[in-house]
Structures are given as structure tokens and as C-alpha cells.
Amino acid sequence: MNEPDHYRILGVSPQAPRSEIQAAYRARLRQTHPDRGGDDTAFHQVQTAWETLADPASRREYDLLRFGKRAARRYGKAAARPAHRKVRSWNVGPTRPAASPAAADATSALVAVPWYARLRRRRGVASRPSLWTEAAILAAVLAAWAASGIAFIDSAMDSGAPLPIRALSFPAALAAIGLVAAATARTRRRSANRPPAVPRARLAIAAAAAAIAIWTAGPASALGWQLAVFTATTACAAWPMRRVRWAAALRRSVGAALRQYNAFGPAGTRPTADRRTGRLLREVLTNLPAARLFVSLPTSPEQRVPHAIICGDRLALLCPPVGRETGDVDSGNLAAAVAALDTSLPSAHVRGWVLWPTLPEQGPDDADGAVDHVAADAAAADIGPWLADGGAHYDLPLLATLRTRLAAVPAQRDTDDRTPAVRA
Numbered sequence: 001m002n003e004p005d006h007y008r009i010l011g012v013s014p015q016a017p018r019s020e021i022q023a024a025y026r027a028r029l030r031q032t033h034p035d036r037g038g039d040d041t042a043f044h045q046v047q048t049a050w051e052t053l054a055d056p057a058s059r060r061e062y063d064l065l066r067f068g069k070r071a072a073r074r075y076g077k078a079a080a081r082p083a084h085r086k087v088r089s090w091n092v093g094p095t096r097p098a099a100s101p102a103a104a105d106a107t108s109a110l111v112a113v114p115w116y117a118r119l120r121r122r123r124g125v126a127s128r129p130s131l132w133t134e135a136a137i138l139a140a141v142l143a144a145w146a147a148s149g150i151a152f153i154d155s156a157m158d159s160g161a162p163l164p165i166r167a168l169s170f171p172a173a174l175a176a177i178g179l180v181a182a183a184t185a186r187t188r189r190r191s192a193n194r195p196p197a198v199p200r201a202r203l204a205i206a207a208a209a210a211a212i213a214i215w216t217a218g219p220a221s222a223l224g225w226q227l228a229v230f231t232a233t234t235a236c237a238a239w240p241m242r243r244v245r246w247a248a249a250l251r252r253s254v255g256a257a258l259r260q261y262n263a264f265g266p267a268g269t270r271p272t273a274d275r276r277t278g279r280l281l282r283e284v285l286t287n288l289p290a291a292r293l294f295v296s297l298p299t300s301p302e303q304r305v306p307h308a309i310i311c312g313d314r315l316a317l318l319c320p321p322v323g324r325e326t327g328d329v330d331s332g333n334l335a336a337a338v339a340a341l342d343t344s345l346p347s348a349h350v351r352g353w354v355l356w357p358t359l360p361e362q363g364p365d366d367a368d369g370a371v372d373h374v375a376a377d378a379a380a381a382d383i384g385p386w387l388a389d390g391g392a393h394y395d396l397p398l399l400a401t402l403r404t405r406l407a408a409v410p411a412q413r414d415t416d417d418r419t420p421a422v423r424a
Helices: 006-010 018-032 040-054 056-067 069-075 131-156 163-189 200-217 222-236 238-260 275-287 334-344 380-388 396-407
Strands: 088-090 126-128 263-265 292-298 304-311 314-319 349-356 371-375 393-395
Touching (some): 006 018, 018 040, 040 056, 056 069, 131 163, 163 222, 200 222, 238 396, 275 292, 275 349, 275 380, 292 396, 304 380, 314 334, 334 349, 371 380
Parallel strands (some): 349 371
Antiparallel strands (some): 088 263, 304 314
16 A cells, blocks of 8 residues: 555544544644645645545545455445445536537638537436335335225125135235235345346236135125235235335445546546547546546556446446456457446446547557447547436446446555546
């Protein structure tokens, strides 16, 4: 780990509480302030140490990366897992708004219409899966379950119903309530990281029981249909509960970060982009509200994509012709990176673009169906409409998977690097 020892800079113990760290920070700040004869480098080190140790999440991440198992014993085993490492997040701000076609010179015969002017604008960006939709489905299932159960008991108590049905109506209703309560308890104990599977076996048994109930009571009897609906809703009541919990967990873990930031990277990194790529990223992120940028996204343990933009269910991988650092994807292995992500993310449509400063006249010889070679200055006109076709929504499971990939990257923080994330 190449990061300085923040505890030694402030002169405190790694077990010191926040109040002691704050007092030490104020004292060291007065000692190292340039106006009081202090060193400018030491002054910035003190500020960086305070920014890291003041936030509980940043301090936990720093301790886990620096002290390893000793810190894991203090924060718990769950904190040492890659999913709990902090992902670097920031905003790629928009550039100055371009002049509208109406403000162009009236004497010009033709006005070039930008690609984003042809998009259908939407006020908000939805999330999929939607917590409100899942909650509405759960409410409808529970309402149908309660209504069919009450109607079944009321019809069973009718004097015209067969004696076995009248005798077993209350025990059957109590057993159904117990089954739903047990399924709810199991739902709370299960992990909400994965989408719940459809209970096909349980639904098949419920469908067979409903068919037997309708056949026994007669197709014209309301009692048989009420019992069939009650049986079916009892069998599938746990599944919408699990989906509500899954959607709520995704919204807590991903939704807040998506609303606050539009770019993400591995913990501690400060990635950069050249000016042409920076203009491309700003143009796409500014005009596609649902677009989010991922930098240094791993495609394999040895390789990473410098920039990836996701919008809806579409993921665009962007790379230069020649990688700038060891392990960066370039034109030679971009097709393999697209295939790797396409295999690991079956719900996403993945495509790659090689961004050339100036596209050769003959074009590249290794053309691939999933990879395009374009000039960086004109690439937004191709990448933007393709991403827009993915939909104006957040695919929360896909975004959570990409953030987990970033969280699994070992952090190598260089706090003295104050270069901008994307240069204009």
C-alpha cells in the first residue's frame, strides 16, 4: 500500500476515537499551516489524513487495506469482503451548453442537428426493478389471498356445502396463514443480493390442487374457484415478498449513489482521460440522464477497460488504439473483453469502440462485429444513439454487478494526485 500513515501524520493511535483525531488534526493544522511557517506538503498531508479518518466509511476502508486481519477483527468479517469496500464516486460535470440551432446564423442554408436533439426527452429516470411496482404486486397478491380466504370460509359455512369442506375450512385457512408466516420469516433470513427465483415446483403443486378443487366442487361452483384462488395465492405469496426485499436492497445500495454521482471507479483511483475522450464522455453523460460512467472496469483478473458507459441495459466499452498502462484493454483485445463481459452479464448488450485520434483512411484490418473503430471527435454521434436505445432507466442489478466488480479491485490510493478526473 503506497498511501502514507495517516495516524502517524496526526500523531494518534489507530484505535483513537474521532474526538481525539479531531483534536490532533486541529493541533497539527496550526503547526503546519504555511502562514505560520509550516511546510506546504505537510499541511496537505494533514488535511488528507483528516479527510480519510473523519468519515467512518473511509476510515474503515483505510484500516482494512492497511492493517488487514487486525482491522477485520475490529470491524467484523463482513467488512473485509470486497462488496463492502468503498467505490470511488464523482461527477463528470457538463461543459458549456452548445448553441441551439435556432441561435445559429440565419444566413446559413443548412444547420447540423446534433444527435441528442433527435432524442425523446423525459423528465425523470426510472429504476428497474421498481420498488413501487413490486410493492403494488405484493399488495395485490395479499389482497387476493385475504379476499379469497374470507370468501372461501364464508361459502364453506353455507349449509349447502359438503360436510368435509365445512369441517376443514378453518384448519385449512389457519394452515395457509402459518405457511405464509413461515415463508415471510425465511424471506427475512435470506440474502437479498440475488433476484429470487420463481417457485416453479410450488406453483405446479398449487395449480394441481386448484384444478382438483374446481373439479371436485364443479366448474359452476363458486366455492371451488375461491379455494383455487386461495391455494394459488398462498403458494406464491412469498415470491413477491422476496422481490420487494430484493428491490429495496438494490435501491439502498445503488440508488443513492446513482442519484448523487454519474461516474464510478475503483477505491482510491484518480483516472484521467485525454481531451478528445473527455469531450466525448461529457457530451454523452450530459445528454443521456440515465447514462453512468465506469472507469478501470475489470473484464478479467489481468485486464480492465479504461472507460465504460452504461445506459439502460446497454454497455459501451471505450478504449484507445494502444493502452496507456499495463493491463489496459486496447484495440487488440477489446473484442475478447466484449465477449467476456457479454458472457458474465447475460442481461446486458455489450459493444466496444476503439477511439482513434484520427481514423486511418484504410481502416483497421481486424474488424469485428462487436467492435467499432471511430474517430474520437465524432464518436458521440455513434455511441450516444446506441446507448439511448437501451432505455431511460437504471438497470439496478446490472449496475450493482458493475459496482461489485469495481469494489473487488485492490485499492491503490495516491492522495497527492489532484489531477482532474476528465480533462476538458
